[in-house]
Amino acid sequence: MPLAAREHVATMMGNEWGEQMIKGWNNAGWMSLSTQIGDRIAPLIGAEPGHVIMGDTLSIKVHQALAAALALNPGRKVILSDYGNFPSDLYIAQGLIKTLDRGHTLKTVAPEDVSHHIDDQVAVLMLTEVDYRTSRKHDMQALTATAHAHGVITLWDLAHSVGALPVDLVGSNVDFAVGCTYKYLNGGPGAPAFIYVCPAYVNKVDSSLSGWLGHAAPFDFELDYRAAQGIERLRVGTPPVIALKCLEPALDIWDLVTIDQVRKQSIALCELFIREVESRCPGLTLNSPRNPQERGSQVSFCFEEGYGVIQAMAERGVIGDFRAPDNMRFGFAPLYIDEHDVMTAATQLEEVISNRLWDQPKYKTRATVT
Ligand SMILES: *Cc1c(COP(=O)(O)O)cnc(C)c1O
Numbered sequence: 001m002p003l004a005a006r007e008h009v010a011t012m013m014g015n016e017w018g019e020q021m022i023k024g025w026n027n028a029g030w031m032s033l034s035t036q037i038g039d040r041i042a043p044l045i046g047a048e049p050g051h052v053i054m055g056d057t058l059s060i061k062v063h064q065a066l067a068a069a070l071a072l073n074p075g076r077k078v079i080l081s082d083y084g085n086f087p088s089d090l091y092i093a094q095g096l097i098k099t100l101d102r103g104h105t106l107k108t109v110a111p112e113d114v115s116h117h118i119d120d121q122v123a124v125l126m127l128t129e130v131d132y133r134t135s136r137k138h139d140m141q142a143l144t145a146t147a148h149a150h151g152v153i154t155l156w157d158l159a160h161s162v163g164a165l166p167v168d169l170v171g172s173n174v175d176f177a178v179g180c181t182y183k184y185l186n187g188g189p190g191a192p193a194f195i196y197v198c199p200a201y202v203n204k205v206d207s208s209l210s211g212w213l214g215h216a217a218p219f220d221f222e223l224d225y226r227a228a229q230g231i232e233r234l235r236v237g238t239p240p241v242i243a244l245k246c247l248e249p250a251l252d253i254w255d256l257v258t259i260d261q262v263r264k265q266s267i268a269l270c271e272l273f274i275r276e277v278e279s280r281c282p283g284l285t286l287n288s289p290r291n292p293q294e295r296g297s298q299v300s301f302c303f304e305e306g307y308g309v310i311q312a313m314a315e316r317g318v319i320g321d322f323r324a325p326d327n328m329r330f331g332f333a334p335l336y337i338d339e340h341d342v343m344t345a346a347t348q349l350e351e352v353i354s355n356r357l358w359d360q361p362k363y364k365t366r367a368t369v370t
Contacts, residue, residue: 002186004249012245033244038194040251046168047196053231055239058193061178062092064234065195067208069124069153069176076123077104082111084131089157115146122152130160130296133323135288137296141172164297166259184333187247195234202230211236265334267292269342270299276346281353287327298331308358318345322370
């Protein structure tokens with residue numbers, strides 16, 4: 001949690017909501033937070049100002065972006081993705097295909113084979129840049145160029161990229177991008193997602209979720225939908241004001257550091273962790289690319305009893321994630337993790353593995369969130 005978040009939100013609750021009640025929508029600028037904060041995320045992902053807007057959850061933003069992208073390529077029926085993509089993105093595509101009922105198919109191939117499957121049948125290439133499980137990083141620029149050479153629209157999910165590594169949407173010529181703010185941006189539980197639409201398409205796209213706040217004049221309460229100009233048309237309903245306020249101190253941190261500094265340190269921390277773990281725990285298998293340029297800001301190791309290991313480590317103050325079936329994932333966020341933390345994590349992992357500390361009934365019951 002960013003240290004300033006508690007007081008910032010408390011001030012908002014007291015001075016804005018507490019004092020002004022619903023007058024805050026006008027007087028405290030609540031309605032413009034979605035674009036204001038979008039404009040602060042834009043430089044972190046190499047987007048033009050005015051082309052990023054906040055709201056809803058990432059799954060909803062995937063739905064909107066994918067539906068809009070498919071509509072731009074009406075003659076084609078294939079959505080191409082890979083089986084390393086996060087399931088929610090794939091589930092959203094499957095649901096949208098059913099809703100549209102126009103014969104679309106979702107083709108999921110091996111991550112390393114994606115470029116061979118980009119052809120003139122594909123409508124949309126929908127990928128997550130950094131694999132949530134293995135940390136494998138796609139070459140966004142090269143894949144987008146290949147896609148465009150075949151008339152394919154691109155949709156990139158930046159969930160594990162934003163705040164973790166440099167992203168250049170404009171330089172890579174990306175059409176649509178989405179991402180969440182509760183991973184490397186530290187926006188907190190339930191922090192809203194963002195969506196980016198490139199300038200060439202922003203006034204052409206229709207929102208699949210044409211809610212009132214994406215309307216050109218929401219407070220005219222017209223009976224028929226008319227899309228707003230620009231990125232505002234990707235709004236759906238009322239913005240999550242308190243969650244947006246929570247994001248402000250998280251983004252203030254980025255006024256003090258550059259993403260290049262963070263990336264450099266993230267690579268150093270990941271390299272140190274891999275080196276230490278491989279020398280201390282020979283029974284573990286690295287499940288992330290060895291080349292740091294092909295990796296995001298997390299490192300995964302496979303171990304059959306990984307769930308228990310992650311539980312035992314959490315009890316010792318080192319919090320990782322378990323991703324089924326056997327993936328132990330460790331995230332390295334240099335804004336608050338340093339070499340000392342990495343050494344502690346490696347030491348704890350070694351202790352848990354070599355003393356079989358994971359082998360206790362209390363570490364075997366799966367919690368709702370793993
Ligand atoms: C974390 C993550 C999500 C989660 O979506 P929510 O709607 O915010 O729960 C979706 N897609 C990817 C690629 C993710 O990494």
